[in-house]
Every structure is written in C-alpha cells, then in structure tokens.
Amino acid sequence: MTSASVTTPGRRGSGLTVGGFLRSYGIVVALVILVGAITVAQPGFLAYGNLMNILSQWAPVGIMGIGMTYVVITGGFDLSVAAIYSLCAVVAAALGRSEPPLLAFAVALLVGLVVGIANGFVVTGLRVNPFIATLGMSLIISGVTLVLTGNIAFVVNFEPFTVLGTGRMLGIPFSGMLLIVLMVVAGLILAYTPYGQAIYAVGGNTEASRLAGIRTSFTTASSYALSGLCAAIAGIITASQLSSAQPSTNQNLVFDVLTVVIVGGTSLTGGRGAIWRTAVGVAILATLQNGFNLLDIDAYYQNIIKGLIIIAALATVDWRRMLRRPGSPRTAPPSPTPAPSSTSDTLTHR
Amino acid sequence: MTDQTMMPERLLEVSHLTKAYPGVRALTDVSFVAHAGEVHGLVGENGAGKSTLLKIISGAVRHDAGAVVICGTHLAGGDPHEASAAGSATIYQELTIVPDLSAVSNVFLGHLPQRFGIVDARRARAAFADAADTVGLTARAGARAGGLSTAAQQLLEIMRALVLGKRVVIMDEPTASLGPEDSQKLHAVIRSLRDTGHAVVYVSHDLDAVLEVCDTVTVLREGSVIETRPAAEWQKSSLISRMLGGVTLDTVAPGRPSAPAGPALLQVSGLRAPGVHLEHLELRAGEIVGLAGLVGSGRTRLLRALAGAERVDSGSITVGGSARRWPTTPRRALSLGIALAPEDRKHQGLLLGRPAAWNVALGRFAVAAAHRAVRAVRLARWAEPASTRVGFSSSRLGALAGELSGGNQQKLVLARWLSRPTICLLLDEPTRGIDIGAKAQIFETTREIVGEGRAVVWSSSDLEEVVRHSDRILVVAAGRVVAELPGGSTVHDVLEISYAATGDALAEPSGAVSNASAGSGRASTDSKGPV
Numbered sequence: 008m009t010s011a012s013v014t015t016p017g018r019r020g021s022g023l024t025v026g027g028f029l030r031s032y033g034i035v036v037a038l039v040i041l042v043g044a045i046t047v048a049q050p051g052f053l054a055y056g057n058l059m060n061i062l063s064q065w066a067p068v069g070i071m072g073i074g075m076t077y078v079v080i081t082g083g084f085d086l087s088v089a090a091i092y093s094l095c096a097v098v099a100a101a102l103g104r105s106e107p108p109l110l111a112f113a114v115a116l117l118v119g120l121v122v123g124i125a126n127g128f129v130v131t132g133l134r135v136n137p138f139i140a141t142l143g144m145s146l147i148i149s150g151v152t153l154v155l156t157g158n159i160a161f162v163v164n165f166e167p168f169t170v171l172g173t174g175r176m177l178g179i180p181f182s183g184m185l186l187i188v189l190m191v192v193a194g195l196i197l198a199y200t201p202y203g204q205a206i207y208a209v210g211g212n213t214e215a216s217r218l219a220g221i222r223t224s225f226t227t228a229s230s231y232a233l234s235g236l237c238a239a240i241a242g243i244i245t246a247s248q249l250s251s252a253q254p255s256t257n258q259n260l261v262f263d264v265l266t267v268v269i270v271g272g273t274s275l276t277g278g279r280g281a282i283w284r285t286a287v288g289v290a291i292l293a294t295l296q297n298g299f300n301l302l303d304i305d306a307y308y309q310n311i312i313k314g315l316i317i318i319a320a321l322a323t324v325d326w327r328r329m330l331r332r333p334g335s336p337r338t339a340p341p342s343p344t345p346a347p348s349s350t351s352d353t354l355t356h357r
Numbered sequence: 358m359t360d361q362t363m364m365p366e367r368l369l370e371v372s373h374l375t376k377a378y379p380g381v382r383a384l385t386d387v388s389f390v391a392h393a394g395e396v397h398g399l400v401g402e403n404g405a406g407k408s409t410l411l412k413i414i415s416g417a418v419r420h421d422a423g424a425v426v427i428c429g430t431h432l433a434g435g436d437p438h439e440a441s442a443a444g445s446a447t448i449y450q451e452l453t454i455v456p457d458l459s460a461v462s463n464v465f466l467g468h469l470p471q472r473f474g475i476v477d478a479r480r481a482r483a484a485f486a487d488a489a490d491t492v493g494l495t496a497r498a499g500a501r502a503g504g505l506s507t508a509a510q511q512l513l514e515i516m517r518a519l520v521l522g523k524r525v526v527i528m529d530e531p532t533a534s535l536g537p538e539d540s541q542k543l544h545a546v547i548r549s550l551r552d553t554g555h556a557v558v559y560v561s562h563d564l565d566a567v568l569e570v571c572d573t574v575t576v577l578r579e580g581s582v583i584e585t586r587p588a589a590e591w592q593k594s595s596l597i598s599r600m601l602g603g604v605t606l607d608t609v610a611p612g613r614p615s616a617p618a619g620p621a622l623l624q625v626s627g628l629r630a631p632g633v634h635l636e637h638l639e640l641r642a643g644e645i646v647g648l649a650g651l652v653g654s655g656r657t658r659l660l661r662a663l664a665g666a667e668r669v670d671s672g673s674i675t676v677g678g679s680a681r682r683w684p685t686t687p688r689r690a691l692s693l694g695i696a697l698a699p700e701d702r703k704h705q706g707l708l709l710g711r712p713a714a715w716n717v718a719l720g721r722f723a724v725a726a727a728h729r730a731v732r733a734v735r736l737a738r739w740a741e742p743a744s745t746r747v748g749f750s751s752s753r754l755g756a757l758a759g760e761l762s763g764g765n766q767q768k769l770v771l772a773r774w775l776s777r778p779t780i781c782l783l784l785d786e787p788t789r790g791i792d793i794g795a796k797a798q799i800f801e802t803t804r805e806i807v808g809e810g811r812a813v814v815w816s817s818s819d820l821e822e823v824v825r826h827s828d829r830i831l832v833v834a835a836g837r838v839v840a841e842l843p844g845g846s847t848v849h850d851v852l853e854i855s856y857a858a859t860g861d862a863l864a865e866p867s868g869a870v871s872n873a874s875a876g877s878g879r880a881s882t883d884s885k886g887p888v
Contacts, residue, residue, distance in 0.1 A: 199730035201722035208719055211708040218666060218699055218706070219720030219773065220691040278710065 034272050034284065038291050045298035052294075052301060055178060061293045062183030063172075063248070067092070067241035068260070069186045069289040072267040073193045074123075074234030076285045079268055080197075081230045082210040082277025083137035087126060088238040089260040090148035093253065095119045095242035097152055100161035100252035103168045108247075111168070115246075116239045122148060123235015127228025141231075149256040156254040163250045172247030182244045189240070194282030206230060211278030266313065267292050270320045291316075366393040367426075368556035369414070369445070369525045374423035376409055383409040384580045387423070391525065391556040391573075396547055398571035398588065399560045401600055402792035406580040407560050411529055414558070415447035416440030427525055445525035446518030450533055450790065454510045456503025460494075461485045463502045464516045488516035491553075492546045508539035515546060526550060527558040532566050533790055536651045536818065537852070544570045562792060563819070564593050576600055597793060619643045621678070622780050622812050623695070628672035630662045632836045635672075640781055640812035645803060647827025648816035649851045655836035656816040657700050660783045663814070664697030665690030676780070691720075694780035698770040698787060702763070706770045709759030713749070714740040716758045717772045724777075743776035744768070746805070748798040764795025771802060782806065784815035788822060800826050820848045 029036065045052050071088050078085045095115040102111035122144070129140040163169075174181045197203035205226045208216040217223045246252040271288030273280025295316070299309045369391040376384040384406045391397040401407050412418040414425055419435030426432070427443035440447075454463050461481055462469070470480040485498045494512045496505055502513060511531065518526050528547075532540040547557055547570055561567050567574060568588055575585040576599040583599050619642035628635035632655050640646065648656045661667045665684035672683050676693050684690035687697065699705035707716050712733060717740035718725035725739040726732065737754045744751050749768040758766060767787055774782055784803070788796045803826070807813050816833075817823050824830060830842040832854045840854045 199732065201726070201731060204715075204722045204731050207711075208708060211710060212704070214705045215699075215707055216719065218664070218687045218697055220688045221720050222688060278708070 034270070034287050034291075038287055038294070041291060041294050041298075045294060045301070049298065049301040052298065057297070059175070059178050059180055059183065061297050062186065063180035065289055065293045066180070066182035066186040067245050068263050068267060068292075069286070070189055070237050070241045070244070071234075071260075071264045072285040072289055073189055073282060074230070074237030075264050075268045076271075076273055076280055076282055077193070077197070077206055077230040078137075078234050079273050079275060080206050080210045080277060080280045081227045082213070083130060083227065083230065084141060084275075085126065085231060085234045086138065086141040086261055087122070087145040087148060088234060088241075088264055089258055090145040090152070090256045091119050091122050091235050091238035092242040092245070092260060093256045094122070094148050094152045095239040096246040096252035097156055097161060097242075097254050099243045099246045100163050100250075101156070103163040103165060103246070104161065108165070108168045108170070112171070112243050115243050116236065119235045119237075119239020119242070120232060121235070123232040123238075124228070126235060127231035130231060131224040131228045145256070145258075145261075152254045152256070158254055160254070161252050163246070165250075169247050169250050172244050172249070182248065185240070185244070189237075190282055190286050194286075197282055202226070202229075207278055209277075263292065266317050269317060272320070275321070365395070366554075367391075368393050368428055369397075369558065370424075370426040371410070371414065372424050372426075374410070374413060374425070375421050376413060376418070377421055382580055384413075384420075387577070387580070387582050389575045389582060389585055391558055393524070393554045393556055394551055395573060396551050396557045396559055396571045398567040398574040399558060399577060400562070400564065400567055400574060400596060401577035401583075402794055405577040405600070405792075407577055408529075409580075410577070411447065411527060411558075411560060414440065414527060415445065441523075444523050445527060446514075446521070446523040447527040448511065448514045448518070448529065448531065450530040452507070452510050452514055454502045454513060456501070458502055459498065460496050460500045460502050460505065460513055461498035463513050464488065464520055466517065468521060484520050485516070488519045491519060491549060492516055493542065506539075507534045508536075508542065511535070511543065512546065515550070524554070525556050525558070527560070529560045530562065530790060531559070532561060532563055534818075537820065538651070540566060562790065564596050565821075568593060568596070578602055600792075601794065619810065622676070622810075624675040625663065626673055628662060628669060630658065630667050630669040630672075632658045633662045633667070633669070634837045635659060635662075636838070638831075638838070640814065642780075642810040642812060643807050644812055644828045645807055645826065646812070646814045647823040647830045648814065648833050649820055649823045649830050649842075649855070650816075650833035651855050654833045654855065656833050657785055658836060659833060659838075660697060660785045660814065660816060661699075663690075664695055664783050666697060666699075691777075691779075694778060695783065696774040696777075696779045696781070697783045698767070698774065698785065700785040700789070702766045702770060703759075707758045707766055709757065711758055712736075712755050713744075713758055713761065713765075713769055714754040716769050717743060717754075717776060719773060721777055740772060740776065743772040746775055747771045747802045748795075762791070762795070763789075764791035764798075767791055767795065767799060768802075771799065775802075775806060780811055782811060782813045782815075784813060786817055787815060788817055788819065796822075820851050824848055824851060 042052075051057060071092065075085055075088065095118055098118050099111045099115040102114055126141055126144050129135050129144065130137050133140075135143075171181055171185075176184075197206060205216070205221050208219075208221055209223050209226045213223050242252075267288035268280070268285050269275065269288070270291055271280070271284030271286070273284050292313070295312065296309065299312075367390050371390070372388045374384050374387040387406065387410060389397065389399075399407055399410070409418065413420045413434065414427075416432065416435065416437040416439055419433075424431060425434065425440075427440060427445045430443035432439055432443060455466065458466075464485055465481055470477040470484070472480075482498050488494075489496075489498075489512075492512045492515055494509060494516065496509050502510060505513070515526065531543055535543060544566070547559065550557055551572070559567065559571055568591060571588045573585060574588050574591050574596065576583040576596060578600060579602075621639055622642050623638075623640040625635060625638045628638075648659065650656050658667060662669050662672075665687045669683060669685075674681050674683055674693070681693060682689075684693055684695065690696070703709060708719070714733065714737040718736045722731045722736075726735045727739075729735065733755065737751075740754055741751045744754060747768040749765055749772060753761070753765070758769060761769070771784075771787075782803075787799055787803075791799075803813050803815070815823075815827070824842075824844075824846050828844045830844070830846055830851065831838045832840040832842065832851055834855050842850055842854075
C-alpha cells in the first residue's frame with residue numbers, strides 16, 4: 008500500500024477518458040492540428056531553416072514567458088516585462104560599445120534582476136495589486152530608460168557582441184538553444200522542487216500556505232525577480248541579434264508574452280499551469296505568425312486573429328469550470344481559493 | 358410512510374431516488390416525504406448521502422432514477438431554477454449573502470418588486486418589514502448585509518424564501534456557525550415556519566438540535582434510508598446507533614484524561630492583540646485545553662495570535678523553559694513547534710485542487726521528498742504513516758483534497774502537523790461539520806498525540822464537546838480568558854460564566870472588542886449583532 012496507492016480510482020476527468028485527456032492536453036492537439044493545416048497550405052513551413060528562424064525569432068518572447076508563467080502561477084501579473092526588456096537591451100548595447108560583451112550582458116542581467124526584485128517588493132512589501140504595481144513600474148522604467156538615453160538608439164559595431172543573437176551551431180541558433188535549456192530547467196524546477204511546489208501553493212491558496220509555514224511573500228517576490236531576469240535575458244538576446252537597441256518600449260510585447268502563457272493554459276487565477284504549457288503557447292503563436300507570413304496575410308488581420316485566440320483560450324478555461332460545477336449554488340461568498348477542479352491535476356501539473 | 362391519520366399536504370416527496378457517480382453509488386432507492394407543517398430532519402454520517410440528496414432536491418445535480426416532487430411539480434432534475442420555481446428554497450451552510458448589498462436587496466436578490474420597470478422600493482421595504490417581523494430580525498432594511506452577524510445573514514436567507522412564497526425550505530447545517538443562543542432563536546423561527554404551513558427539511562450533525570426542532574427524523578446510511586420515525590420516538594443514542602450501523606456507543610464516548618499533565622512546554626504571558634487579551638497561559642505536556650465561549654468571543658483570534666498568524670501588540674513566550682522571541686509569522690511559530698489547524702479548512706487549511714498527500718506535505722516538500730525530486734509517489738509514501746495515525750485511508754492519498762468529506766479534510770490537516778515536530782497543536786473548530794465517526798477519530802488522535810508529550814489547545818462551538826473532551830477549560834469572552842474550569846465541568850458552568858462575562862465586557866467601553874471583525878470569519882462575528 009505504498010507507492011501503488013497514489014493512483015486514485017474514481018477520480019472524475021482523469022485517467023483514460025477522452026474528455027479528461029482533452030481538458031489536459033487539448034492545447035497540444037490544437038498545436039498539432041495547426042501545424043498540420045499550415046504545412047498542407049505551405050509545405051515550406053516545416054523546412055529546417057524556417058523552423059530554426061522561428062526559434063531564433065521567438066526566443067525573447069519565450070524566455071519572458073518563463074518568468075511570466077511563474078508570476079501568473081503565484082496569482083500575479085507582470086506588465087513591466089516589456090519595459091525591463093528595453094532597459095536591459097539598452098544597457099547591454101550601451102556598454103557593449105566599449106566593454107566586453109560578457110560584462111555588458113552581466114550588468115544588463117543585474118539590472119533586470121534588481122528591477123524584478125523591486126517589483127516583488129512593491130507587490131509583497133507594499134501590498135500593491137500586481138496589475139497596478141507592475142503597470143506603474145513599467146511607466147517608471149520606460150521613463151528612466153528614455154531619460155538616461157535621451158531617446159537615442161545604441162549601435163554596437165563589435166562582432167563578438169552579436170554571437171549570442173545570431174550565432175548558430177548545426178544551424179541551430181544559440182538564442183533558440185538558450186530558450187530550450189531555460190525552459191527545461193525552469194520547467195523541472197517548477198514541477199519537481201520544493202520551491203516550485205511553493206509557487207503553486209502560494210497561487211492556489213496563500214493563507215493555507217502561510218499557515219503551513221511557507222514563506223509566501225518571499226516566494227511571490229522571487230517570481231517577479233525571476234521575471235525581471237528573464238526579461239533581461241530576452242533584451243540581451245534582441246540587442247545581440249540587432250547589434251543595437253531602441254530605448255522606446257513596445258507594449259505589444261507584454262501582450263505577446265501574456266498570450267503565450269495564457270494560450271498554453273496557465274490559469275490567470277493562480278495555482279495552475281506549467282512551463283510546458285507556455286512552450287506550447289509559444290509554438291502556437293509562432294506557428295500562426297509564421298503561417299500568416301507564408302500565406303501573405305495582412306498584419307492587421309494577424310492582430311485580429313491573435314485577439315480572437317487569446318479570448319478563445321480564456322473562454323475555454325471558463326467553459327471547463329462550468330463543466331466542473333454544474334449549477335453551482337454558491338453565488339456570493341468570495342472564495343480565496345479557486346474552485347476545486349476535477350481535471351487531472353497531478354503533482355507535476357501535466 | 359408515516360401513519361398520520363389526518364394527511365396534510367405533501368409538499369416535498371422524494372421517491373426511489375438513485376444516484377451513482379463513477380465508481381460510487383451515492384444514493385440507493387431513497388424515499389421520504391415532508392408535509393406542510395412539518396420539520397423533517399435528515400441525519401447521517403458524512404458520506405451517507407445527505408449532500409447528494411440535497412443537491413438533487415435543490416436541482417444542482419440530476420438523479421439517475423426515481424422522482425422528486427415539490428408542491429406537485431415533478432422535477433426533471435439538474436436545474437436549480439426549476440426546483441426554485443416549483444417552490445423550494447435551499448439555505449446552504451455557506452450563505453449566499455452579497456456582503457456589499459443592503460439587507461433588503463439581499464432578501465429580494467434578483468426579484469426586486471418593480472413598477473413600470475423601476476424598482477418599487479416602498480413595496481420592497483414593506484415586504485421586508487413583514488418578513489423581518491416573522492423571523493424576528495431587527496436589522497434595518499438599508500443595513501449593509503456584510504456587517505450583520507452570521508445569524509442575521511441566515512435570517513435574510515430565510516426571508517428570501519418567505520417573500521418569494523416558497524413553501525419548502527431546506528436547511529443544511531443551519532446551526533453550525535451559530536452560538537447556542539442564536540441556535541435557539543433560529544429554532545423558534547423554524548417552528549413559526551412550520552406553524553404557517555411550510556415544510557422544512559433540516560439537515561444537521563447536531564443531533565440534539567435535530568431532536569429538539571424536528572417532528573420527523575430520517576436516518577441515512579451508505580446512501581439508503583435506514584429509518585424514518587417521529588422525533589418523539591427517537592433518542593440521541595438510537596439515532597447514533599442507526600447512523601453508525603454496527604458501531605456501538607462506547608466507541609464514540611469521550612476519552613477521559615489519561616495521565617496527569619507533565620512538564621511545562623509553553624508559557625505565554627501578556628499577550629495583547631486587537632481583540633485578544635491573554636494574561637497568562639501555561640501549557641503542559643499531555644494536556645488538552647479547551648477554549649469555550651460564545652460565538653464572537655474571540656477564540657479564533659486568540660488561537661491565531663498564538664500561531665503567529667495575527668499581528669500582536671505585545672506578548673512573551675517561553676518554550677521549554679527558555680524565553681523566545683514572539684513568533685510574528687506562522688513560519689516562526691512552527692519553528693517553535695506551534696501549529697494551527699484553522700477553523701476554515703477549505704480556505705485556510707488546504708489546497709482543494711491538490712492531492713491529499715500533497716496537502717499533508719505542504720510547507721515541507723523538501724523533507725517529504727527526502728531532498729530529491731518532489732514527486733507524487735514520494736509525497737504519498739511520506740504522508741502515509743501520519744495519515745494512518747489519524748485514520749485517513751492511505752488509499753485515498755492521491756485523491757484531490759476538494760473531493761474529500763469534511764472529516765477527511767480535517768484529518769489531512771492533523772496529519773500535516775503530526776508529520777513534523779510540534780509541541781503544541783492549536784485546533785480551531787476541528788469538529789465543525791464533520792460526522793460522528795470522524796469526530797471520535799479526531800478525539801482519539803488528539804488524546805494520543807498529547808500522550809506523546811505534546812499539548813493541544815482546541816475550540817468548538819459545541820460546548821458539550823469542549824467540556825467532555827478537555828482536561829482544562831478556558832472560558833473566553835470578548836477576547837479574554839475570563840475563567841479556568843477543571844475537566845468535568847458542565848456546559849451550564851461555562852454558559853453561566855460566558856454570559857456573565859460577555860455582559861460585563863460589553864458594559865465596559867474599553868472591552869468593546871467583541872465586534873472587532875477578525876481576519877477569519879464567523880467565530881469573531883458579534884453574537885450580540887442585530888438579530
């Protein structure tokens with residue numbers, strides 16, 4: 008009665024049922040269908056070179072998605088990633104003109120980490136709503152970036168600076184490799200370490216976690232620090248890819264990062280989600296975008312379709328919740344915990 | 358079923374209901390009838406099928422076979438609106454009051470009387486006043502519902518049924534969150550509902566209350582009706598033996614204090630926090646200390662302050678003879694060996710969407726997984742000994758916490774603290790809403806764990822339980838420990854002191870802590886609220 012007893016008989020929605028499978032892995036099925044459809048329309052999509060280009064192009068968003076996934080699972084939100092990304096790209100480029108690339112990158116990383124820690128402090132220490140906190144921080148960071156640079160782009164004319172962004176091995180871009188390595192490491196940490204489980208615990212029920220002795224503030228704050236670090240890495244990659252950096256902040260980037268996290272199926276209410284989901288989210292968005300380009304679809308339409316997809320992704324989540332609690336009698340008591348789910352919510356949150 | 362000669366109207370008729378969930382047969386051929394002018398009690402252990410039965414009657418769940426007839430309307434099932442339109446109102450243990458709306462808006466929620474498309478406030482207030490009169494609610498129509506006591510909120514729900522002319526009122530554990538005084542008032546309201554031709558279905562674990570207020574009592578066990586009899590023909594003991602089946606009364610009898618208390622484990626003095634005032638408390642190894650007090654007496658705040666979960670103004674603590682810094686967080690309290698099992702298991706104790714074993718390991722994943730990858734199998738293996746000790750079947754360690762009964766959820770929280778080094782367990786309302794079997798198990802476990810050199814401080818709204826299962830009883834009123842009674846005292850003693858002390862505390866302005874709104878709900882709701 009030890010290890011074998013973990014599997015539960017009679018757990019609804021889990022195991023081998025089709026509904027249960029689709030609820031957990033439907034997003035993967037969607038990706039496969041999407042890839043299939045685009046390949047049929049444009050066989051060139053699956054070409055090795057094209058795929059590697061996609062990987063390199065989406066590495067920054069994917070890496071920011073990692074940090075965002077952690078933050079969202081704790082029940083938070085980070086709207087400042089685009090601003091941190093720009094700031095760190097500028098820092099890397101500005102230093103990269105005169106200093107060795109590694110030093111420039113290290114300083115940029117440090118800047119991202121510090122800003123992330125500041126976010127974490129505002130959210131947990133000052134108890135400001137994460138949405139407002141990071142929106143405010145985003146404005147501050149963008150402003151600081153523009154003030155420091157005088158809104159001038161920095162161009163780096165130094166070959167080694169571009170290796171990270173443009174270098175390849177066997178045709179695989181370094182930036183893509185970095186994305187994959189970071190995703191694997193962050194995914195394993197989230198799924199299999201006490202720290203990762205604490206991230207889920209805090210997002211699932213902060214008070215219960217606190218009473219159980221989890222350092223809830225530290226855990227939450229750390230996710231913002233991680234998100235800042237990820238934004239810095241993304242900024243560095245972009246600076247290196249372009250050998251230059253623009254001080255202006257592209258807020259659409261926040262939207263892309265949130266989209267990959269949400270489309271993957273990580274819940275905005277916290278406590279549920281996974282890095283592999285974000286990976287699938289990146290793949291879906293990248294496939295769509297690349298498919299649009301291959302099929303010559305207007306960029307304006309692309310935005311419309313992206314918007315529809317993110318709404319559809321969230322609507323599906325709600326629809327699932329309704330399936331779980333048919334005719335829930337409760338209307339009023341605002342519960343700090345998300346409704347109990349019957350989806351196959353195993354420990355590793357597959 | 359009943360052999361009454363004069364047959365009053367059958368308002369609720371349930372016949373041959375059967376309901377199965379995958380792998381579980383929840384109800385088998387369940388039949389009973391509630392007549393106009395009858396309070397019909399439903400009792401049974403958790404898992405006996407009461408909840409499923411209620412869900413079917415209220416339309417939350419569809420039945421597989423059988424029929425539900427409310428005021429002559431056959432329910433197709435699975436539609437709460439249908440059940441409501443047929444003339445039934447269900448009042449759940451967790452009330453559906455919208456805190457930010459006024460009392461009158463809550464009563465008419467979604468059904469405000471209108472004239473020319475505009476809310477007819479005058480008519481609403483008149484109907485509110487009528488209904489308030491019937492149930493004895495003194496709160497103003499415009500009062501914010503969230504500011505009312507739990508008892509008053511419950512009355513609002515009953516009024517909701519009244520103004521909409523519902524004739525079948527179903528109440529799930531209505532006294533669970535009420536003090537003795539408010540329970541009495543509620544019972545008076547229920548009797549007046551009965552006398553005005555309503556049928557009331559009364560579901561409760563509190564057998565004394567059931568016997569007091571019900572006319573007929575039906576016992577459920579394992580999804581079947583065991584027996585229906587007029588309440589006058591039941592005694593508590595016969596109810597219990599029917600509910601439990603083979604189990605005899607002895608197993609649920611209280612354990613007497615086994616050994617005299619050992620060395621002092623913990624001393625607390627000069628504890629001051631909003632709504633908490635504790636001069637001195639010494640806990641000795643091997644003793645169970647009960648906190649008794651009316652609802653709103655501040656038991657929850659006191660326990661939370663001791664567990665580091667509330668901000669305190671001052672206080673000093675001595676653990677095993679050496680003075681320590683006051684624990685300002687639950688984490689620090691845990692490192693001193695003080696653990697709290699909170700009152701609100703669902704919202705403060707557990708993550709309902711996570712497996713049972715994970716919940717036992719919560720906060721100790723590294724140790725539970727032996728500093729290796731945290732995997733379900735490891736957590737389950739680690740949680741097994743503690744689960745077994747509290748009587749939680751290890752075969753269910755993989756089940757989601759939210760799918761377990763209240764009793765099993767409580768056992769999980771106990772198992773969590775048993776699986777780590779603690780010297781003092783604080784159990785806030787550990788027996789609320791759980792069945793007799795689980796209660797007996799929890800008392801047994803509690804006795805066992807203090808036997809290993811720990812101390813337990815616990816509270817319950819059920820005073821009889823407190824006096825029966827504690828070695829010492831601290832009577833709490835208005836956040837203060839006003840008296841200490843030896844084990845074996847009576848409920849009467851406790852009540853006498855409580856009422857006297859609460860009166861005093863309310864009379865003296867500086868002691869006006871009883872209406873402080875605590876971070877955690879009901880126990881801190883003012884019992885003297887506008888009812």
